[in-house]
Amino acid sequence: MGTECIQAQRNRSHILRMLPDDFEVSPCSSNSEKIHKDLSGSTMDNETSIKSLRRRPRENNSQFDNDSEEGDSDCVLFEEVEARWRPEGACRPILDEAPVFYPTEEEFEDPLNYINNIRPRAEPFGICRIVPPPSWKPPCFLKEKKVWQNLKFSTRVQQIDKLQNRETLKGTSRSRSTRRRKRQKVSKFGGNSDDRDDADKFGFETGPDFTPRSFKKYADDFVGRYFRTDQNKSSDLRCREQELSVEQIEGEYWRIVERPTEEIEVLYGADLDTGEFVSGFPKNSSSNELEDRYAKSSWNLNNFPKLPGSILSFEGGDISGVIVPWLYFGMCFSTFCWHVEDHHLYSLNYLHFGAPKMWYGVPGKDALKFEAAMKKHLPHLFEEQPDLLHNLVTQFSPALLKLEGVSAYRCVQQEREFVLTFPRAYHSGLNCGFNCSEAVNGAPVDWLPHGQNAVELYREHARKSTLSHDKLLLGAAMEAVRAQWNILFWSKDTVDNVRWKNVCGPDGTLTIALKERIEMENARRENICYSTQCRKPDAGFDACDRECAICHYDLHLSAVSCSSCSDKFACLIHAEQLCSCAWSTRFFLFRYDVSELNILVDALGGKFSAVYKCGMFYLGLSLSSFPTKERTQELKPDIKSTEEGYMLPLLENSGSSSKLGLVERKKHQEGAVRNCSSNLQNQQSVRYFPQSTPCCGKSPSVNKAVSDFLAVKSDSSTDNISCLQHPEYGEIRREKTEAVSQSDMADRGDSVEVCLSYSQNVPNKCDYLREDPRVAKVVPRIKCNVEPLEYGVVLSGSLWSNTKAIFPKGFRSRVRYLSVLDPKQMGYYISEILDGGRLGPLFMVTVEQCPTEVFIHLSPTKCWNLVRERVNHEIQRRSSGGVTNLPRLHPPGSLNGLQMFGLLSPQIIQAIEALDPNHLCTEYWRCKKREKAALNMHHGSNFVLRGLFKKASTHELHALQSVLRDGVPPDNSRKESIQLLDEEIARRQL
Incomplete structure (x- = not known):
């Protein structure tokens, strides 16, 4: 601004005044020096006028540093304005108050959760006040001597009477900023922070530099001089600020803004980067327990933007004003004009100390109404600057907004209180005296739709963005x-x-x-x-x-x-x-x-297989093998190659010296058993890797998934974990164990949920679909021919077997079934058993032709049910598209997961049993022993019955026959007894 800005626009006079020694100002230009000489002889009593700073053209800092010892750098040109407080003309707007919240100690622990809880009540106001619990007393580093007396900050000059009744750029020589935007990283979009000029001051001119102490002196002196009631009593200057109410200051402020009678200028130390200046909050942990507590606090504004659950936590850079808080030193009437936060973010402001801060807020739902009202009343400014609201240089009365149907609310912030503004909520305000506050942005997840709307608006107006x-x-x-x-x-x-x-x-x-x-x-x-x-x-x-x-x-x-x-x-x-x-x-x-x-x-959305794919292929996640207490050894058996394939030793009977069989592997065929001998002693597990053929080899993506599988440490402890249903067809739930009968499982089909428990008292650990005779009668089973690819390793532990099968870690097999890519064709699927740590075995099925199609579950039957449902979905989709000759839908119960994995194939069963000579899978072997004993007992009882029937007379046989056929429906044992009796009667009749 040139020297013409000093010339009187109204009847007023000028004097020069020396500022305190710790003020830092730019050296006066030649024009300024001339004015200084012209006015140095003024005899005006400086007690009769209020000072108003005027900026002189600023030169580089190095020149100032060099001149600082000459003495004339301590002066600044003042303009004395004969301005007085006019309480009779107060224009205090009549507004409703924004809500105030008082969180408890427990609620105060989690800021994002608390904000989410109060959002339904507070967001309709656009702004709210949060009063921390009484125990919240963070130390303020700004009052330390080295900061309070020595650290200097820049200020900007604000002409309060021109905030609403401002001239256009054509009518003034002032250089106004044409863009409001938070300062960004130097490298962002290839920009250079050194290119910033006065435009970064948002249209306000640069004032002198201050320390916090000297600025407080200046601010207090302004209040005392402006609001004095008797200009001849200097004692009033020291007590006026304490006597004034915020209502009186607010009324006088809007009188100046709406109906100014004099020119009033104040200073504002705004937008001070705490990374370059200093934050009022502790930043680094220290040995001081109090400082360490507040340095780690989630309400510490240095931590708030990147709290867990905040969208801004995924911003890698330290964007000034968004991620890095800004500091504000205010004085009476210093103003933050109407604006919304960049990208319509939340903002959180904390008043460290000092006089109250007056806020005005407009809810986001009225943002368009607000903009229309501003354009209606200030058309000349918007015509020249369409992006006027981005500049933070225009104030507007809330009373006028209310007349235009815009909701507006007041909020008075006291020291040690927070003010929260919501997405796209326009807000403005003023300071009621010297104070210091700090602010930063936030972005809970509910901000996302607002942020998307913001970038689309930026596109329409070709406005640069701050965030990606x-x-x-x-x-x-x-x-x-x-x-x-x-x-x-x-x-x-x-x-x-x-x-x-x-x-x-x-x-x-x-x-x-x-x-x-x-x-x-x-x-x-x-x-x-x-x-x-x-x-x-x-x-x-x-x-x-x-x-x-x-x-x-x-x-x-x-x-x-x-x-x-x-x-x-x-x-x-x-x-x-x-x-x-x-x-x-x-x-x-x-x-x-x-x-x-x-x-x-x-x-x-919760689709199980999609979570698995994204975790494995996008995030590189894997599951780690949970270290069991039981020792597991891996021993390679003596595998003999033959012209037809190769042979694996198979166990035929137990003992220290075992007679073994031999599996002959042929391409795409089931193995056959031959005999051989070997000695297996003190072996806990045996691993077998058959040769891979090109058609059954894994794709690189699945290879990576398998090789990296199981890398996450499991430190959770759960007593009962329910089997996970496919979220596309049923909800995933975790519940306590409930008994589910076989008939219930059959009736409920895929909706059956059976608990997987670690309790040793539960005989079956997984919800494998059981053979229910009613299901077999109405649902035809899919016949399959399973080809073993890899037999894996037998692990001890209750989860790695049940009464029907052993589940070796690393077991892989190949089977044909309707293709999920084209149900009119048959396709190959690779079934695999993985180590899920505490979860036990995970059953995974991948489509051989498309390895990214992955199905995974805790149950083999439910895993294959996912495949069946996927095939049915594809059949229905194609049918609705008019495709004909499609196969029928496969109903629930048509697939047996154990069978599709090959775990019920006699040859595969024999090969797997050979991997467990020491019967580590105790549950499986215990059940097998019981079945063998029952079979032997069954054959023995039949032998005894035949002997008894031979000794009975014909009359006795007929009497026994009538007894057995009467009464309750016969079970299997009774049927066999009747059959033996009929055979004996028939033999005697021959």
């Missing part, structure tokens, strides 16, 4: 998948995991936000006829955050470029406007295929 919304959204989605993985596979129901799970599910906030963004992206991709020149972004593209050259839209998900103009990028909407080159030179960068993004949506 897509990067944050995808980061949150991946973290939610990780949380679901931990809950589903490891039962880690931690606070953070549950927090992410609660925003997932088909109707979850995060799921909906991602789904809508993908639909938007898919529509944009379909609307442009792009060629096959699609690529993945390379390291060079990701070296910095890219934005559209036309509208500045973030290009994290997709971009278009030109081979002739490779340094330029555009969003999909502005693909044609990128350059004038031929369309054939364009190429497209897609970070993810839409199909990959849809899998991520399925995972957030």
Whole structure:
């Protein structure tokens, strides 16, 4: 601003005044020096006028430093204004108060959870006040001597009378900022922080530098002089601030803004980066217990943006004003004008100490009404600056807003209180005296739809963004998948995991936000006829955050470029406007295929297999083998090669010296058993790896999944874990053990939920579908021919077997079934048993032709039911599309998981039993022993009955026959007795 700004626009006079020694100002220019000489002889009594600072052209700091010892750097040119408090003209708006919340000690522990709880009541106001519990007394480092007396900060000059009745740029020589935007990382979008000028002061001119102590002196002196009632009594200057009420200050403030009679200027130390200055909160842990407590507190604004569950936790950089808090030193009437936060984020403000801060808030639902009212009343400003509201240079009376139907509320913040503003809630305010506050942004998950709306508005107005919304959204989605993985596979129901799970599910906030963004992206991709020149972004593209050259839209998900103009990028909407080159030179960068993004949506929605895919292939997660107490050894048997294949020793009877059989493996055939001899002593497990054929080899992705499988440490303890149902067809639940009968299981089909328990008192540990005769009568079983690929390792432990089968870790088999890709064709499936740690065996089925199609469950039957349901879904989908000659739907119960895995095949059973010569799988062998004893007893009882029948007379036989055929329906043993009796009677009649 030039010297013409000093000339009187009203009747007033000027004097020079020396500031305290710890003020730091720029040296006066030649013009200033001339004015200084002209006015140095003024005899005006400085007690009769109030000072108002005027900025002189600022020179570089080095020059100032060099001149600081000459003495004239301690002076600043003042303009004395004959201004007085006019209480009779007060214009205090009549507004309702914003809500105030008083969290308990327990509620105060988790800020994001507390904000989520109060949001339904507070968001309709756009703003609220949060009063911490009485125990909240964080130390303030700003009052330490080295900061209070020595650390200097810059200020800006605010002309209060011009905040609402401001001239246009054409009518003043002042250089106003044309863009309001938080300062960003130096490298963001290739920008340079050294290029910032006065425009970064949001349209206000630069004032002198102060220390906190000197600024307090200046602010207190202003209040005393402005609000004095008797200008001849200097004692009033020291007590006026204590006598004033916030209502009086507010009334006078709006009188100046709406009906000014003099020019009033104040200073504001605003937007001070705490990374460069200092934060009022402790930052680093120390030996001081009190400081350490508050340094780690979630309400410490240095921690708040990146709390667990916050979307901003996925921002890698320290963005000033968004991630790094800003500090504010205010004085009476210093103003923060109407604005919304960048990207419509939440903001949290804490008043460390000092006079109250007056806030005004407009709820986000009235944002459009607010903007329309401003444009209606200030058309000349908006005509010249369409983005006026981004500049923070315009104030507007809440009373006028109410007349335009805009909801507006008041909030008075006292020291040690928080003020929270909600997404897209316009807010403004003033300080009632010297104070110091600190503010930062926040982004709970419910902010996501607001943030998406913000970037679309930025695109329309070609406004630069501060954050990559897509990067944050995808980061949150991946973290939610990780949380679901931990809950589903490891039962880690931690606070953070549950927090992410609660925003997932088909109707979850995060799921909906991602789904809508993908639909938007898919529509944009379909609307442009792009060629096959699609690529993945390379390291060079990701070296910095890219934005559209036309509208500045973030290009994290997709971009278009030109081979002739490779340094330029555009969003999909502005693909044609990128350059004038031929369309054939364009190429497209897609970070993810839409199909990959849809899998991520399925995972957030709770689809079990999608969680597994995303965890394995996108996040690189795996499950670790839980270290059991039982020692497990792996011994390779003597495998003999033959021309037809190779042979595996198989156990025929137990003992220290065992006679073994030999499995002959042929390509795509069941093995046959031959005899051989070997000695197996003190072996706890035997591992066998048959030769792999090309048709059964794993794809690289599955190879990686298997090789890295099981790497997460399991430290959770659960007594009972229910088998997990496929979320696409049934809800995943964890409940306590309940007895489920065989008939119930058959009747309920896929909805049956049986508990997997670690209790030694439960005979069956997994919910394997049992052979129910009623099911066999009505549901035909699918016959299968299973080819063993790998027999794996037998592990001890109650979960690794049941009464019907042993489940070797690493067991793999191959079987044909209707293809999930084309149900009219048969396809091969690879069944595999994996180590799920505490969960025991995990049963996984992959489609050989498409290894990314993965089905996994705790039960072999339910695992194959997932395959069956997927096939049925594909049949129904194709049928609705008009495809004919499709196979029938396979009903529940038509597949036996144990059979499809091959665990009921006699040859495979014999091979697996050979891996457990010491009967580590005690439950399986105990049941087998009982069955053998029952069979022997059965044959023995038949022999005794035949002997008795031979001794009986014919009359006695007929009498016994009538007794056995009468009464209750015969069971199997009675049927056999009747059959033996009939045979004996028939023999005698011959």
